[in-house]
Amino acid sequence: MAPVTVPTLKLNDGNEIPMLSYGFGTANFAGAEDDIKDKTVMAIKSGYYHLDCAECKPPISLLSCYMNESGVGAGIKASGVEREKLFVTTKVVGTKNQDVDAALDTSLKKLGLDYVDLYLLHVPFSAGGPEGTQNIWKQLEAVQESGKAKSIGVSNFMQDDLELIFKVAKITPAINQLEYHPYLQHGDLLDFNRKHGIAVAVYSPLSAITAARPGPVDEVYAELAKKYGVSESDVGLRWCLDQNIVTITTSSSKERLDGYMKNTFSFRLVPQEIERISELGKQKHYQGLGMAFMTKYYGNYKVEQEAA
Numbered sequence: 001m002a003p004v005t006v007p008t009l010k011l012n013d014g015n016e017i018p019m020l021s022y023g024f025g026t027a028n029f030a031g032a033e034d035d036i037k038d039k040t041v042m043a044i045k046s047g048y049y050h051l052d053c054a055e056c057k058p059p060i061s062l063l064s065c066y067m068n069e070s071g072v073g074a075g076i077k078a079s080g081v082e083r084e085k086l087f088v089t090t091k092v093v094g095t096k097n098q099d100v101d102a103a104l105d106t107s108l109k110k111l112g113l114d115y116v117d118l119y120l121l122h123v124p125f126s127a128g129g130p131e132g133t134q135n136i137w138k139q140l141e142a143v144q145e146s147g148k149a150k151s152i153g154v155s156n157f158m159q160d161d162l163e164l165i166f167k168v169a170k171i172t173p174a175i176n177q178l179e180y181h182p183y184l185q186h187g188d189l190l191d192f193n194r195k196h197g198i199a200v201a202v203y204s205p206l207s208a209i210t211a212a213r214p215g216p217v218d219e220v221y222a223e224l225a226k227k228y229g230v231s232e233s234d235v236g237l238r239w240c241l242d243q244n245i246v247t248i249t250t251s252s253s254k255e256r257l258d259g260y261m262k263n264t265f266s267f268r269l270v271p272q273e274i275e276r277i278s279e280l281g282k283q284k285h286y287q288g289l290g291m292a293f294m295t296k297y298y299g300n301y302k303v304e305q306e307a308a
């Protein structure tokens, strides 16, 4: 397959992020090191130079990351692609009193890198309370200043979580990584992010095809796939990309990865088609189990406050 140049999005700090990313959570969670290494090589060789990782700190395991950062590191090395060409994201959970600099050092060691391109605060609720979250953000600012993270941002932040950060931030988050698909559009949240110069990245973009089927967008996905001669997944990814959203997917299949790379940049949805999917999607609500998982293992002060 001829190499495809993935378009980039300019962040508020001037850095550029590739719009399509390969993720190491979900299906790759806790994968065996050799398997993750092979998947990393496969993804990079298919043109996915933006890799989305995360630490997974105790109590889940004494290992770090989505429990596979070392495998990603081995894969990066084996791919032979120069470090500067890759865009590596990882995340810190942000538990109460967590030492962010030390967490990043652990991630860098596992990844075999001396910097990450993007470091994210994984969730807004695990730091024991609002001051804890603000404290973690200040520590992220410090690691950006140290040069160990080129850009910093957040993940799973709703409007009130962002407002909490704004009260103490010297640096505005460059990006907010959210679950997003037709059945979880978050009302005005994307506009709120952009109004404040925060780019939007999304995970689980294919939920309407994978976990939440059947549903009201099935027909329009099939119709548009036929019209453009692509797969329904390509339509699902394009619906995000056409909204200027950095889109994170994953796959164990080289065929699928090559297909996304070839097809999603070969067509565009017209505004009426984007709108049609959005409107139909609002008829159903679906959210994956990721946040319940994080809440179970790391705590959620918002839920605890509501229960009290």
Ligand SMILES: NC(=O)c1ccc[n+]([C@@H]2O[C@H](COP(=O)([O-])OP(=O)(O)OC[C@H]3O[C@@H](n4cnc5c(N)ncnc54)[C@H](OP(=O)(O)O)[C@@H]3O)[C@@H](O)[C@H]2O)c1
Binding pocket: 022, 023, 024, 025, 026, 027, 028, 052, 053, 122, 155, 156, 177, 178, 202, 203, 204, 205, 206, 207, 209, 210, 233, 248, 249, 250, 251, 252, 253, 256, 290
């Ligand atoms: N920040 C956060 O809190 C957070 C949370 C969750 C995820 N993430 C990130 O986002 C990445 C992507 O998330 P995701 O896996 O939910 O993305 P997704 O793109 O919605 O789903 C990808 C999964 O769908 C499967 N799939 C694709 N097409 C299919 C089809 N036609 N039929 C059945 N299955 C199909 C793939 O399996 P195959 O292997 O068969 O292709 C793969 O496991 C994660 O790896 C992680 O890096 C971040």
